């Protein structure tokens with residue numbers, strides 16, 4: 001293809017133990033998927049109508065790169081989340097069909113400009129400036145589902161400067177992975193390369209310049225990095 005400007009780079013995520021990378025098409029996120037986090041945000045929960053938003057694929061931060069503290073905000077928050085990567089997709093997927101689309105798993109941070117999110121909520125404005133900013137989606141290397149599959153007992157946690165801020169098990173999720181993907185597939189046609197941030201447990205709090213983070217999906221993936 002001849003292009004009038006240089007083609008933008010294809011965002012991708014490393015795969016643990018392999019030279020091949022996972023090319024990313026779109027980044028979906030579910031909100032309010034842990035009851036204790038919804039409660040700490042003063043938000044209601046409606047599992048029949050889950051709340052989704054997106055980030056641009058080039059908001060991903062991979063390979064342990066530093067996360068620049070974003071502009072405008074004075075309240076950057078961490079949200080540790082399991083990340084699911086899809087090898088296929090479709091629309092109106094059953095739970096069984098949805099489960100079969102998963103290629104692999106990782107762990108990531110859904111970084112949030114919490115002050116701008118509060119302003120958006122108050123005004124009924126979109127969340128893009130709060131959620132979809134540059135470098136807002138650090139993510140670990142992915143592990144194929146053929147090698148490891150998280151269970152309800154799998155622990156997800158986040159340490160900041162060695163102190164645990166968030167910890168839960170995946171069984172605390174209100175919607176599990178097949179339910180998330182099935183619901184999402186009613187709103188969007190899912191395709192190979194899509195990834196989904198699956199929601200955060202309680203304990204979200206502020207990140208400062210110089211903070212070091214270590215996110216763990218026990219036995220699956222670890223993400224380490226720092227805010228600069």
Ligand code: MN
Nearest residue numbers: 079110199200
């Ligand atoms: Mn989130």
